[in-house]
Amino acid sequence: MKQTKNLLTVFIFSIYACTQNNVETIGVKLHHHIKQTVEQSGTKKNEEGTADEIIEYPDYLNLDFIMGKFDPSSHERFVRIEDKYTNKTNIYLDKKAYKAFLRMYRDAYKAGFRLVIISATRNFDYQKRIWDLKWSELSDSLSDNEKVREILLYSSMPGSSRHHWGTEMDLNVLENSYYDDGEGKKIYDWLRLNAHKYGFCKPYTAGREKGYNEEKWHWSYKPLSSVYLKYAKENMKDEYISGFKGSEFAREIGITQNYILSVNEDCL
Ligand SMILES: [Zn+2]
Incomplete structure (x- = not known):
């Protein structure tokens, strides 16, 4: 006994x-x-x-993770965002990023407005659906190369989006001009002043030489995303990007160097 x-x-x-x-x-x-x-x-x-x-990179971090080749609904790092914080259903964030968001949400609410997550984790397949839709909406008079460059002003090639990582979220309104005055300006000014206290940075600022245009709505949970970015810098190669229309231009454009790695240095 x-x-x-x-x-x-x-x-x-x-x-x-x-x-x-x-x-x-x-x-x-x-x-x-x-x-x-x-x-x-x-x-x-x-x-x-x-x-x-x-x-020391965490065990789950590999190229499939960086390229969004997994299902966030069954991944140990990811949690479903409660409906009150998003206008979508069944969208996911990394659990640490989500906790940080909840703290920021509460303080923003006290300051007089609601933060609404309108996009969070998008895996490779999800990003491919966005890419294919944008491709189909472009004029046939454009060459494939021109189509790729047009879409890349705001959207990532599948496999190269920070939204794969669970650390990224788009808030409230996907329009820079919305944040120029009124309620939008109030939200943006507060985020610029306070988001870093919760670990968030803004990867797509104005005035960068390369990469996507400014996105005032896109915020990144830096304690994780900066590590993922370092991993991408060491391991990602343009030739891994494939499986959709225009993917053959990834190397010529230098997606890794000129897009994935070309972010605001506050996010490094
Ligand atoms: Zn975004």
């Missing part, structure tokens, strides 16, 4: 330890690392003292 009890204790403790371990591994750890001096054929590479940021 005593042995059974001991086994039971070990079992319970193991479950506890597993849970703890799980919490640790899904967290994103950043730490600084001093590059080791490398000795090769008797020559010493002088890298002593170079501070280099090494990132």
Whole structure:
């Protein structure tokens, strides 16, 4: 009996330890690392003292994740957004990003307005539907190359959207001019002043040399998206982008360098 009890204790403790371990591994750890001096054929590479940021990426982070090739409704990181915060049904955010949004929502509400999520996670298939629709709406007089560049003013090629990651959300109204005066200006001014306190940054600002146009409605949960962006910088290649009309232009346009990585430096 005593042995059974001991086994039971070990079992319970193991479950506890597993849970703890799980919490640790899904967290994103950043730490600084001093590059080791490398000795090769008797020559010493002088890298002593170079501070280099090494990132331990979470287990779920891979190219399929970066390219939105998963179903957010069954992914451990994702939660469904409650109906009161969105005008859509069945849309998802990363659970950490969602928690941060809820804190921001409450404070924004106290400041006198409602934040409404009108788009959040869009996986590859969802982004492909948007892409195909936009493609079909463009004039046949345009070449395929021109169509691609026209769509890229505001929309991403499937596989290259930050919306794949669960860290991105579009708020309230998808029109920059809405935020120039009245209620829109009030919301935008508040977000510019406060969104960073909850971890949000604005990736598509005005005046950047490359990438998508300004999007005053698009906000990103930086504690995760900055890590995903680093992963994309190290691992993503234009030739991985395929499976839709115009995807053959990804390399010529330099989607990774000129779009994925060309964001406001506040989001890096
Ligand atoms: Zn967006």
